[in-house]
Amino acid sequence: MSDSDGRTRRFATDAVRAGQHRSHEGEHAEAIFATSSFVFSSAAQAAARFAGTEPGNIYSRFTNPTVRAFEERLAALEGAERCVATASGMSAILTTCMALLKAGDHIVASRSIFGTTVSLLSNVLPKFGVHTSFVDMTDYAAWAGAITPATRLLFLETPSNPLCEIADIARLAELARAHGIWLVVDNCFCTPALQRPFALGADLVVHSATKFLDGQGRCVGGAVLGPAKLLNETVFAFVRTAGPSMSPFNAWVFLKGLETLHLRMRAHSDNAQAIAEWLAAQPRVRRVYFPGLPDHPGHALARRQQDGSGGIVSFEVEGGQAAAWALIDALEIFSITANLGDAKSTITHPATTTHQRLSAAERAAAGITPGLLRLSVGLEDAEDLRADLARAVRRL
Numbered sequence: 152m153s154d155s156d157g158r159t160r161r162f163a164t165d166a167v168r169a170g171q172h173r174s175h176e177g178e179h180a181e182a183i184f185a186t187s188s189f190v191f192s193s194a195a196q197a198a199a200r201f202a203g204t205e206p207g208n209i210y211s212r213f214t215n216p217t218v219r220a221f222e223e224r225l226a227a228l229e230g231a232e233r234c235v236a237t238a239s240g241m242s243a244i245l246t247t248c249m250a251l252l253k254a255g256d257h258i259v260a261s262r263s264i265f266g267t268t269v270s271l272l273s274n275v276l277p278k279f280g281v282h283t284s285f286v287d288m289t290d291y292a293a294w295a296g297a298i299t300p301a302t303r304l305l306f307l308e309t310p311s312n313p314l315c316e317i318a319d320i321a322r323l324a325e326l327a328r329a330h331g332i333w334l335v336v337d338n339c340f341c342t343p344a345l346q347r348p349f350a351l352g353a354d355l356v357v358h359s360a361t362k363f364l365d366g367q368g369r370c371v372g373g374a375v376l377g378p379a380k381l382l383n384e385t386v387f388a389f390v391r392t393a394g395p396s397m398s399p400f401n402a403w404v405f406l407k408g409l410e411t412l413h414l415r416m417r418a419h420s421d422n423a424q425a426i427a428e429w430l431a432a433q434p435r436v437r438r439v440y441f442p443g444l445p446d447h448p449g450h451a452l453a454r455r456q457q458d459g460s461g462g463i464v465s466f467e468v469e470g471g472q473a474a475a476w477a478l479i480d481a482l483e484i485f486s487i488t489a490n491l492g493d494a495k496s497t498i499t500h501p502a503t504t505t506h507q508r509l510s511a512a513e514r515a516a517a518g519i520t521p522g523l524l525r526l527s528v529g530l531e532d533a534e535d536l537r538a539d540l541a542r543a544v545r546r547l
């Protein structure tokens with residue numbers, strides 16, 4: 152956002168200030184507008200609001216000041232014209248597809264995406280005539296080769312969940328532009344504090360606000376960001392009609408999360424780097440997936456495209472599922488939970504949790520082996536986290 156001299160404010164200022172429109176009460180923290188509807192001063196005003204000839208609130212399925220504050224703040228941080236908040240990260244992805252696509256349209260998606268997104272694209276959208284081809288996210292010839300005349304969008308996560316593969320957003324944006332189609336980036340792992348897909352040419356960004364945007368594991372929410380005209384005519388219109396809306400309370404929690412986002416993302420990245428380096432030196436650990444390690448295939452690209460490596464570290468232990476489960480069960484600090492992006496460090500066994508619903512072939516294609524573990528490295532002291540892992544690794 153800009154100040155009255157036209158000077159663009161910096162990230163940390165927008166994170167704390169953007170989107171707040173103080174009410175006549177003069178509240179310092181943002182207000183939670185816990186109301187389902189808004190009152191009109193006259194029948195004529197009600198008609199004008201519904202007709203769209205007068206701006207203003209109508210009904211919280213699609214207009215709520217607290218939700219709008221979150222939308223404006225996240226839009227400022229991502230460098231987007233418009234943000235539409237949604238009830239969850241999955242509803243942000245569903246909304247994007249339902250709003251932009253019609254029966255007969257085709258998606259090309261990275262194979263290395265969140266398991267539930269794979270299910271959505273493979274099992275739900277085909278019922279509505281929208282089909283998806285999956286490609287290896289770093290095989291740019293495969294992306295180009297999968298595009299057909301029916302393709303309307305390319306979809307990816309970078310870094311990917313859970314293997315932290317890195318794809319070149321600018322290169323895929325160029326491909327999308329050449330075909331007149333949209334590039335949609337799920338920016339969940341990096342958040343705008345570490346990666347700004349619009350600056351690299353992406354058309355739309357989706358978020359699970361549940362993760363690092365909240366940052367303390369409290370609420371489920373999501374967001375779609377992009378050009379104002381496109382979003383107003385498609386994504387906002389879909390949310391208004393279909394109702395996958397964010398609650399004002401959740402929006403308020405996410406507003407508080409955004410205020411510390413840049414500080415937390417740096418701390419998550421630093422802690423994750425320390426843990427990844429330590430894991431890489433353990434003989435019972437076969438492989439560590441973390442873009443901050445020099446031997447990671449996406450290391451150089453991540454350094455170019457991101458301002459930090461993020462908080463997710465995956466690694467494979469010798470001994471398959473039995474060893475992976477034994478390691479999990481020996482930990483005292485890491486929480487066994489499927490969420491990520493929390494101040495509390497978490498550990499997940501993707502093959503039997505987040506990616507359980509995939510077929511064995513889909514899991515194998517996505518590199519989800521039985522010995523794979525995913526850490527979301529939190530904000531505890533890195534030395535304590537290392538000691539916790541060391542105790543568990545010793546038991547293997």
Ligand SMILES: Cc1ncc(COP(=O)(O)O)c(C=O)c1O
Nearest residue numbers: 239240241265312339359361372
């Ligand atoms: C990368 C990514 N995108 C989307 C989602 C879905 O978000 P939500 O759980 O808020 O629906 C997740 C959830 O883990 C995720 O990791």
